[in-house]
């Protein structure tokens with residue numbers, strides 16, 4: 030039983046597709062911000078029609094406490110437990126230097142990228158605690174590393190991802206009793222709407238959403254509390270990132 034947020038496009042959609050195609054036992058709860066606007070011809074909707082009970086689409090806005098609670102309840106009712114959450118939904122809007130970054134940008138990024146996964150954890154915790162070895166993976170960004178600062182003015186985005194890294198670390202720290210592994214993952218520099226139009230240094234390898242999803246799922250699959258709990262990891266590089 031898995032839950033993936035931001036599932037209608039980008040890395041989230043690739044995660045859902047990979048799970049359905051390559052993990053026959055997986056039952057997926059896919060969070061979508063505007064579920065009512067999904068229509069036939071949209072990839073996620075077509076996957077839901079094809080895979081039936083294995084793919085459950087759920088209304089989930091990252092900023093809604095009610096949505097997260099409702100999703101937790103639906104999963105408990107339908108599946109009785111939740112093994113994995115992948116908190117993938119996120120935004121990166123605008124690149125501003127520290128001198129001029131609008132506070133509104135800071136707040137918006139914090140709401141979605143930092144508080145979103147926190148709300149999601151709070152809403153799904155009871156379902157996660159029913160699993161023998163629950164995992165809570167936060168899709169963060171290498172841009173949040175304080176030990177390897179990016180040479181780009183991604184102030185609002187990076188600050189919000191530093192915040193969510195701490196959320197992942199705290200979840201891990203406080204839930205040893207439940208054998209829960211919480212960790213932060215960098216998905217790579219991925220060809221999605223989020224990265225479109227940005228110039229990346231030639232040092233960065235740009236990967237497809239499918240490649241990113243494969244590397245994330247490989248890591249999540251093998252993750253245990255002792256191997257992955259409390260780590261900040263680059264999935265495509267299979268390497269630890271300094272916090």
Ligand SMILES: NC(=O)c1ccc[n+]([C@@H]2O[C@H](COP(=O)([O-])OP(=O)(O)OC[C@H]3O[C@@H](n4cnc5c(N)ncnc54)[C@H](OP(=O)(O)O)[C@@H]3O)[C@@H](O)[C@H]2O)c1
Nearest residue numbers: 035039040062090091117118119170218219221222223224
């Ligand atoms: N792409 C990269 O190079 C890269 C690099 C490092 C980290 N990341 C991280 O990887 C994750 C996925 O990024 P991506 O590249 O796939 O981005 P994307 O293509 O822009 O997709 C973002 C997803 O998040 C959802 N979302 C945004 N705001 C939301 C909200 N308030 N509530 C619920 N869902 C919301 C979007 O839903 P809507 O369609 O409704 O907007 C969409 O499904 C993000 O956390 C991002 O920060 C990406």
